[in-house]
Amino acid sequence: MSNTLHVPTMAEFVAKGEKPEILFWVGCAGSFDDRAKKITKAFVQILNKANVSFAVLGSEEGCTGDPAKRAGNEFLFQMQAMTNIEVLDGYEVQRIVTHCPHCFNTIANEYPLLGGNYEVMHHTKFLKTLMEEGRLKVEGGKFKGKRITFHDPCYLGRANGEYEAPRDLLKKLEVELVEMRRCKSNALCCGAGGAQMFKEAEPGNKEINIERTEEAAGTEAEIIATGCPFCNTMMTDGVKGIKREGDMQVLDIVEMIANAEDL
Amino acid sequence: MQFIPNILFIIALVAGVGFFIRNSKKIIRNIKLGKKVDVSNNKKQRWNNTIRIALGQSKMVVRPIPGILHIFVYVGFIIINIEMLEIVIDGVFGTHRVLSFMGGFYDVLIASFEILALLVIVGVALFWTRRNIVHIKRFVMKEMKGWPKLDANLILYIEFVLMVLFLLMNATDYQLQLKGAEGYHVAGKFPISGMIAPWFENMSISSLIIFERSAWWLHILGVLVFLNYLYYSKHLHIILAFPNVYYGSVDPKGKFPILESVKKEVEMMMDPNADPFAAPAEDQGEEDSKFGASDVMDLTQAQLLNAYTCTECGRCTSVCPANITGKKLSPRKIMMDTRDRLEEVGKNIDANNGEFKPDDKQLLDDYISREELWACTTCNACVEACPVSINPMSIIMSMRQYLVLEESAAPAELNVAMSNIENNQAPWPYNQMDRLNWRDEK
Numbered sequence: 115m116s117n118t119l120h121v122p123t124m125a126e127f128v129a130k131g132e133k134p135e136i137l138f139w140v141g142c143a144g145s146f147d148d149r150a151k152k153i154t155k156a157f158v159q160i161l162n163k164a165n166v167s168f169a170v171l172g173s174e175e176g177c178t179g180d181p182a183k184r185a186g187n188e189f190l191f192q193m194q195a196m197t198n199i200e201v202l203d204g205y206e207v208q209r210i211v212t213h214c215p216h217c218f219n220t221i222a223n224e225y226p227l228l229g230g231n232y233e234v235m236h237h238t239k240f241l242k243t244l245m246e247e248g249r250l251k252v253e254g255g256k257f258k259g260k261r262i263t264f265h266d267p268c269y270l271g272r273a274n275g276e277y278e279a280p281r282d283l284l285k286k287l288e289v290e291l292v293e294m295r296r297c298k299s300n301a302l303c304c305g306a307g308g309a310q311m312f313k314e315a316e317p318g319n320k321e322i323n324i325e326r327t328e329e330a331a332g333t334e335a336e337i338i339a340t341g342c343p344f345c346n347t348m349m350t351d352g353v354k355g356i357k358r359e360g361d362m363q364v365l366d367i368v369e370m371i372a373n374a375e376d377l
Numbered sequence: 378m379q380f381i382p383n384i385l386f387i388i389a390l391v392a393g394v395g396f397f398i399r400n401s402k403k404i405i406r407n408i409k410l411g412k413k414v415d416v417s418n419n420k421k422q423r424w425n426n427t428i429r430i431a432l433g434q435s436k437m438v439v440r441p442i443p444g445i446l447h448i449f450v451y452v453g454f455i456i457i458n459i460e461m462l463e464i465v466i467d468g469v470f471g472t473h474r475v476l477s478f479m480g481g482f483y484d485v486l487i488a489s490f491e492i493l494a495l496l497v498i499v500g501v502a503l504f505w506t507r508r509n510i511v512h513i514k515r516f517v518m519k520e521m522k523g524w525p526k527l528d529a530n531l532i533l534y535i536e537f538v539l540m541v542l543f544l545l546m547n548a549t550d551y552q553l554q555l556k557g558a559e560g561y562h563v564a565g566k567f568p569i570s571g572m573i574a575p576w577f578e579n580m581s582i583s584s585l586i587i588f589e590r591s592a593w594w595l596h597i598l599g600v601l602v603f604l605n606y607l608y609y610s611k612h613l614h615i616i617l618a619f620p621n622v623y624y625g626s627v628d629p630k631g632k633f634p635i636l637e638s639v640k641k642e643v644e645m646m647m648d649p650n651a652d653p654f655a656a657p658a659e660d661q662g663e664e665d666s667k668f669g670a671s672d673v674m675d676l677t678q679a680q681l682l683n684a685y686t687c688t689e690c691g692r693c694t695s696v697c698p699a700n701i702t703g704k705k706l707s708p709r710k711i712m713m714d715t716r717d718r719l720e721e722v723g724k725n726i727d728a729n730n731g732e733f734k735p736d737d738k739q740l741l742d743d744y745i746s747r748e749e750l751w752a753c754t755t756c757n758a759c760v761e762a763c764p765v766s767i768n769p770m771s772i773i774m775s776m777r778q779y780l781v782l783e784e785s786a787a788p789a790e791l792n793v794a795m796s797n798i799e800n801n802q803a804p805w806p807y808n809q810m811d812r813l814n815w816r817d818e819k
Contacts, residue, residue: 142803172813176802186777192643223632268756273631303698308755312794316752319703
């Protein structure tokens with residue numbers, strides 16, 4: 115990570131009288147969580163390398179309201195949504211890319227109900243598009259031949275039917291992709307959704323992330339690939355929980371692409 | 378005297394169908410206690426879903442073994458109902474095998490009914506084994522004790538008996554045809570009952586007629602009893618699966634509906650021109666005065682239809698991450714509780730001349746506990762798993778909305794996260810001004 119990152123804000127673009135190709139919606143995890151910030155930076159490295167003209171909202175971005183809505187706080191959700199829509203519309207934003215499936219789902223599916231209409235893409239889908247357009251080259255590099263399993267984020271997979279974009283990218287990385295028994299539409303949740311990330315789980319006999327990490331470990335994969343900062347946290351904790359941090363890694367697909375060629 | 382059987386038949390038919398219609402009206406009334414839903418959008422997609430998912434059983438075969446067995450029973454049930462047409466005509470007019478004028482086609486029909494009847498028997502027997510001998514986990518969970526277990530087995534017993542009666546009726550009829558008994562003209566092909574017909578070879582014609590008539594009568598009476606059993610049973614899905622799939626969501630699963638009542642308030646708050654001292658508009662009816670759901674009347678008609686449609690197969694619960702890891706939440710129980718409470722409310726209305734008398738009970742706490750509601754990860758696995766497009770998660774969400782918006786009763790940690798969102802625009806206590814700090818961090 116030697117290169118300096120070039121991360122312009124929307125305000126800076128407007129000051130120059132220009133418009134970026136996309137808005138990169140960083141999300142709360144991507145902005146504040148130490149682990150997720152690495153995903154954010156990896157994504158920016160790729161955007162920089164592919165010469166994508168993008169901007170972030172910076173301090174003008176606010177929580178999409180996803181956890182509030184799933185927790186039942188429709189009021190707070192709508193407040194967040196309407197505030198964000200005002201900002202986005204103020205900048206005449208049309209295309210949004212985010213590496214958080216929760217932000218993606220909320221802006222793509224629920225903001226239109228409150229008047230915010232944008233073309234929203236999860237970063238895996240966007241990267242796939244860049245690849246297809248020849249703007250980004252994805253090659254095996256150091257992941258070539260490595261045994262890797264992909265954990266489907268609920269809000270990318272079941273919630274929005276996107277199962278292939280992340281897998282297509284992994285295939286481009288020439289990894290040995292092994293599926294867990296519960297994958298794609300049958301994938302098991304990591305345990306973080308529905309605002310569970312922000313509370314203790316109810317009494318039970320196991321943590322959901324442990325159940326899922328054990329399943330991933332059962333595939334004998336060296337790396338659990340994900341596409342969600344919350345899944346990433348849960349699976350990383352899970353790997354520690356089953357004491358496999360020595361030989362198992364949890365990486366976002368965009369980190370793999372960035373690391374593959376040692377950006 | 379010779380018309381007595383016809384008259385008895387007509388009485389049984391009218392009583393059976395009449396009682397069924399009466400109970401169906403109750404179900405419709407109960408469902409209408411819920412809030413109206415708009416299904417005028419995406420008509421094409423809705424019909425498509427109904428044909429693919431309900432009629433075509435596309436989601437049943439996701440699990441191949443029960444899926445294929447279920448198709449045996451399902452196709453058997455639908456096709457053998459064509460035979461019911463003949464039985465009803467014969468019963469009313471005192472004819473015998475009235476459709477046999479179709480000749481070769483009739484032979485094909487009867488032969489296919491027989492093969493399907495055998496497949497139903499095989500399917501039902503294996504279903505019974507899965508429930509009672511193999512003890513497949515989803516059939517023996519907590520919420521399946523008592524009536525739900527008995528209900529499931531009763532359905533299998535009734536279907537088994539009906540099919541056996543159907544085959545016995547055909548076997549004795551065939552034997553009577555062979556013996557050239559009066560009134561039993563040669564009609565139909567009997568690939569299955571033909572094999573058991575030799576058992577009756579040595580019976581006299583008069584005993585054979587008694588046997589055949591008894592099987593015929595018990596079969597049709599059994600069908601009428603079964604029809605009326607539906608109302609009391611989880612087996613209602615054989616009818617309600619179709620409207621339920623039609624009413625099901627056509628949106629991406631991650632798209633949760635907006636609470637319109639909240640939208641009005643938020644819009645007013647965000648509108649700089651709104652008069653903060655304005656009196657609420659007159660037309661704001663009482664119906665929207667409550668946010669979320671604490672009882673069945675607060676749910677939508679689609680959610681209540683979901684509850685009546687659930688056949689307690691437990692596919693939802695078997696994929697629920699909370700349930701798998703030992704939490705109290707079971708999406709199936711959410712549906713069963715909703716129906717139980719709705720039935721209770723319906724009975725209350727019946728007992729009080731068409732009006733609901735408050736009974737100090739509600740769906741929340743008396744049926745569904747808060748612990749169950751807060752265990753959901755909204756992962757949509759239950760929604761994906763349901764073969765008839767039931768959405769248990771939407772009821773959980775409606776009830777969470779009630780807990781948070783009406784009672785401010787979220788778990789303490791969630792209240793912290795929510796006040797962070799409100800004050801700092803993130804669920805953690807970081808300043809919004811620091812959102813771009815990562816850019817310059819090494």
